[in-house]
Amino acid sequence: MPISDPGIVPAAKGRTRYRPGLDAPHEDAADDHTFFANTTRERWVRYFIGCLTLLFGLSGVLMAPSGIYYGGVPVFVLIGSLTAIPVAIAWFVRPWPSPPLANAFVLYADVSIVAILFSSVDSFVPLTGCMMFTIVGVFTVIASSSRVMWTHLAVSVATVLTLGVLAVRQGTNPWLVSATAVTVATLYLTPLMMRTYLRYLRSRASGAVIDSLTGLYNRRGLLEAIDGVNDAYADTTTDRTIGVTVLDVDRFKDINDRFGHPTGDAVLIDIASRLVSAVPETSVVSRLSGDEFVIVHIGSAEQIASSDHRIRVGLDESYSGPPYTASVGSASEFLAGEPVTPAVVRKLIALADIEMYRSKSRLSEDDGRSRGSTTGTRADVRTRIEGLISAGGPDVVFQPICDTVTREVVGYEALSRFPFGYGSPTMWFRDATNAGIGPLLEVAAIDRALAASESLPAGTFLSLNASANTIRSTDLPTKLRPFQKDRQFHLEITEHERVDDYRAVTRSIESLRAVGIFISVDDVGAGFAGLRQVVELRPDTLKVDYALVHGIDTDPVRRAAAASVIEFAHEIGSRVIMEGIETEAELRVAVELGADMVQGFLTGRPGASTRTGHRKRRAT
Structure with a gap:
């Protein structure tokens, strides 16, 4: 088959078939079915169960001429016992059954045993026959679900109790009946002990291969x-x-x-x-x-x-x-x-x-x-990106930004979507910067986001990303002014690009503030400038980076770092957005630390009309 170029992705957020980080090995029928179906041992297990089925049938046939049944030798008991023969043959010639067929076998065995036991004139004699339920119980442990196992045990115990009561009423010594019933019922603990041991063996086995x-x-x-x-x-x-x-x-x-x-x-x-x-x-x-x-x-x-x-x-x-x-x-x-x-x-x-x-x-x-200086490669990259820009720029979706306490959507961040095959948004913007057309691609993304923002709910703000170079070289106030009558705009300055001339960037930011555009510093806690960017640019909003948020509920160091950022932001009059919130526990920490807003997969994924979850650099 043809081999394509490496897939390039942005980051972090298992056959048994496990789901990563979520599933432990199962205890139910599906795993046992897979285990037996995929090993040479399954043949010998089937043969063993087939032999047991034949012995069950033989037991019923031998009991028939004993005279303990109504009418001497009831035909239906004999017929019922003989049905064990085709069932046993099926175990010998067919592969390990699916879970539904295994459940059907349990039902067949339980109904057959109950029917034969209650056909006896003397209710005490069949009490010892209740031991057959134990063998069926063992089968439910390895081939059926926990629910079927517990249902089978309930039928078994009910049968023992009923036969015991009937035997006492027929005049059998109550102490003898009780002793026999307790002995038989004790055997029913075998499937439970076996189930616990199998769970232990599974954990040992899965640890070796999982x-x-x-x-x-x-x-x-x-x-x-x-x-x-x-x-x-x-x-x-x-x-x-x-x-x-x-x-x-x-x-x-x-x-x-x-x-x-x-x-x-x-x-x-x-x-x-x-x-x-x-x-x-x-x-x-x-x-x-x-x-x-x-x-x-x-x-x-x-x-x-x-x-x-x-x-x-x-x-x-x-x-x-x-x-x-x-x-x-x-x-x-x-x-x-x-x-x-x-x-x-x-x-x-x-x-x-x-x-x-x-x-x-x-x-x-x-x-x-x-x-470097290889113009051919740079030219190819430039041609590819200019072709995308001339076609209208990258696609865009919007991820909700929510109030931390109420979870009400108060704003959206625009996220870029690029054609498959050249990597993540990070790679596209990096390539554009290296090819000398970074601002052109960022402006194309902004234009696409502004055009699509008309579908957003009224009263919510829109957050756009832009690099320091784009802020200095582009007249963003003029570009945003026609849209300001309908909504508020936040301009995120990503921290993943080094700001070399803070004085020039600060002058451009002041012109944006003068026309009512709010400034946000992105990715606080991960990037080149650390808190210097915050001190120099005096943002209205700080976004605490995913690197500090992920696992914050279990990591006291991350919690302390995020708490310091939030306290610092509030001290200088800025609001805080914690991004990358993915669990309820992380959201609870955001509430406890006083974050104003949150953003992440827990509170809202990007729009359902496109793929979800693109990461920095996003639609600027």
Whole structure:
């Protein structure tokens, strides 16, 4: 399959099939079904259950001529016992049943046992037969859900109690009945103990094959999961292809060094979530090492190409955390009827790895040229961006900014959306700056946002981003004036670009303030200038960066830093927006610290008409 250039994404926000950071291994039928269906052990377990079913039937048949049933040898008891034969044969010849069929088997077994037990004239004799419920209970633990297990145990206990009461009424010694009933009922604890032990074994097993951070398979789990992939496509012999996609986070160490390891972990969890969402259930998604992910797909060549494309598109979506990029490589091989083997997977991983690092090298070379004097590369970038500007600029969506206490929407921030294939908004604006047309792209984004702002609710403000260079070189007051009669505007000065001439920027800002435009400093807590930008520009609003907000409910250092920023802002008469709010706990901290407004996925994602969540640099 063709290999495309590396996907580049901004950052941070798992088959069993785990959801990253959310799911522990399940205790219910789906996991047991997957476990037995994907191992050679399932055949021997089926044989064992089939033999038990035959023995149940044999027990009923042997009881029939004993004379304890109404009418001597009731035909329906004999017929009911003989039904165990086809059921047992089904266990021998069919694969492990689906959860609905397993539940049907439990129902069949319970109804059959109850019917035979209550057919006896003497209610005491069948009490010992209630032990058969224990075997069925064990089956519910490994093949059915907790609800079915508890329902089965309730039926079992009710049957023992009912037979005991009937036996006492028939004149059987109450002490003997009680002792027998207690002995039988004690056996019903076996499924409960087994369930607890299986949960312990699952946690041990999953720890060996599952990455604890993302919930994806680890290196060992990836190779073991290949059996499941083979089973899923066992009947497919035509156009059967295996595809492997390898992903590596660029400069991941820089993320950990700059934002801290919790933020680096959030990046990995976000990537895992995107990968799981992008591929079919039958694909195997794994994290092989710190920042390397591998996805294995089986299907037709078209399906493999489609899955690989969805992965790249998914990675181009952005998150409300610090920007990151990722490089992607792919490789595939036609299998026909041959099974997938670890050797094939390892070979394709190696080939995809080579392609990924070639792409990563091309990206580094292009990045270096765009910063240097190679006019050809700069010209290509300039032509691409000028083409986008002439076509109307980037698309735009709006993310709500809400009152911290009431959660009422009080404003919106404009977010840029760029064509897929050249990276995140951060990369587009950086390329434009390196090509010498940064202000042109920013102004195009502003124009697009202003045109689209007519759809926003009245009474809400609109926040636009602009670099210091754009503020100095563009007559923004004239551009914004026609729209000011309908709403208030906040101009965010991003802190990710160094301000070299504060005096010139301050003069431009004063002209903006003179016509009623509010000034906001973006990304306080992450950037070049620190608090100097706040001191020099005297903003009306400060935005506390995601790096301080993410995990603030559990990190006392982040909480203390954010509290200091908020106290400082209020001291100088500025309002505070905490951005990147994603959980109720983070919102509670924002309320406790006195933040005026909040912005993030918890209180509102960008408009539903476009993709959500792009990160800095956003629509200016």
